[in-house]
Amino acid sequence: MSNTITDTNFNFPNQESLYKGKVREVYNINNDQLVMIATDRLSAFDVIMPKGIPYKGQILNQIATKMMDATKDIVPNWLLATPDPNVAVGYLCEPFKVEMVIRGYLSGHAAREYKIGKRTLCGVAMPEGMKENDKFPTPIITPSTKADQGDHDEDISREDILKKGIVSEEDYLILEEYTRALFKRGSEIAAERGLILVDTKYEFGKTKEGKIVLIDEIHTPDSSRYFYADGYEARQEKGEAQKQLSKEFVRQWLIENGFQGKEGQQIPEMDEAYINSVSERYIELYENITGEKFIKADVENIQARIEKNVLEYLK
Numbered sequence: 370m371s372n373t374i375t376d377t378n379f380n381f382p383n384q385e386s387l388y389k390g391k392v393r394e395v396y397n398i399n400n401d402q403l404v405m406i407a408t409d410r411l412s413a414f415d416v417i418m419p420k421g422i423p424y425k426g427q428i429l430n431q432i433a434t435k436m437m438d439a440t441k442d443i444v445p446n447w448l449l450a451t452p453d454p455n456v457a458v459g460y461l462c463e464p465f466k467v468e469m470v471i472r473g474y475l476s477g478h479a480a481r482e483y484k485i486g487k488r489t490l491c492g493v494a495m496p497e498g499m500k501e502n503d504k505f506p507t508p509i510i511t512p513s514t515k516a517d518q519g520d521h522d523e524d525i526s527r528e529d530i531l532k533k534g535i536v537s538e539e540d541y542l543i544l545e546e547y548t549r550a551l552f553k554r555g556s557e558i559a560a561e562r563g564l565i566l567v568d569t570k571y572e573f574g575k576t577k578e579g580k581i582v583l584i585d586e587i588h589t590p591d592s593s594r595y596f597y598a599d600g601y602e603a604r605q606e607k608g609e610a611q612k613q614l615s616k617e618f619v620r621q622w623l624i625e626n627g628f629q630g631k632e633g634q635q636i637p638e639m640d641e642a643y644i645n646s647v648s649e650r651y652i653e654l655y656e657n658i659t660g661e662k663f664i665k666a667d668v669e670n671i672q673a674r675i676e677k678n679v680l681e682y683l684k
Contacts (some may be wrong), residue, residue: 373420374671375420377408377672377675382680383399385398392407398683402460404456404679406675408426409425411425411619413616414623414629415630416630418636419636420639422651423644423645424648424663425647425651427665430455430456432589432655433457433585433586433588433589434457437587439558440587443550444551444583445583446582446584446587447460447462447576447583452682453674453675453678456679458679461577462574462575462582462584463575464515465574467535468515468570468572469510469548469573470512470568470570472567473505473552473556473568474503474505474568475495475502476501476568477568479495480502483495483499490509490524491524491527492529493510493526500605502605508549508552510548512524512527512530513570527545543581544581547571548571552566558588559588559658562657562660563598565595565597565601570593572585588658589658590614590615591615594614595614595657596614597611597614600612614654615654
């Protein structure tokens with residue numbers, strides 16, 4: 370699809386390195402700033418799908434930057450500018466090697482662990498007598514180690530993080546405080562839009578000056594799970610599945626078509642109609658999460674547009 374961006378190989382002035390993640394590509398400029406490009410790649414079950422999703426990169430980048438802006442009064446972040454719909458520029462930071470996962474409800478991974486009889490997750494106790502998608506009395510923080518590319522993130526307890534010296538106690542207390550403050554604000558923003566922020570993950574880093582800041586993305590459908598608030602209670606009472614706002618619909622489609630990222634499985638063919646339907650779902654997610662109409666950027670030549678905008682910014 371010519372109207373998507375799935376790979377970049379720019380050579381910006383003073384470029385030191387290029388790191389390619391599952392969805393984002395990060396250019397190190399002069400060991401001072403990072404230029405982060407959100408591509409239209411779609412990843413599910415830790416596998417990158419063969420085709421890009423129109424506007425997905427723009428959607429993720431714009432939700433993340435809006436949410437950073439809406440939380441910068443309570444938690445400092447890495448963001449400096451957004452010179453292009455798909456691009457965020459920020460301070461070069463040393464990332465912490467843990468992801469701060471916070472859960473307000475018994476969903477996803479937590480629910481699967483609970484179902485097999487576990488009552489602690491990452492060293493945190495979960496109450497007896499809960500059913501899937503019930504609300505926790507207070508949100509729980511269940512960190513995970515940040516895996517190298519191709520590996521899976523793994524649950525880890527606060528005790529192990531401190532014991533192994535992955536994060537100092539002084540810094541970890543700040544990460545916990547910031548995580549709770551962001552989740553509280555994110556939940557309030559979601560409630561204004563008729564949504565429930567179920568769970569999410571935050572990543573943090575340290576600037577050269579030693580300041581802890583929020584990095585990467587925040588409150589996007591790729592990093593968070595949302596439910597529609599309307600009908601939540603009734604669905605819980607009847608034991609029905611909750612109406613979700615996340616990329617779960619893509620995973621479900623893949624499962625129905627015999628793919629879960631396991632060895633020997635073929636990624637099902639995504640025809641143009643299906644790809645466009647995924648793009649429309651992402652636009653719907655954007656409009657629900659931000660409460661604003663999505664404005665499509667010019668996608669005639671995305672590579673040239675991004676290059677021009679970034680070069681102008683770096684001047």
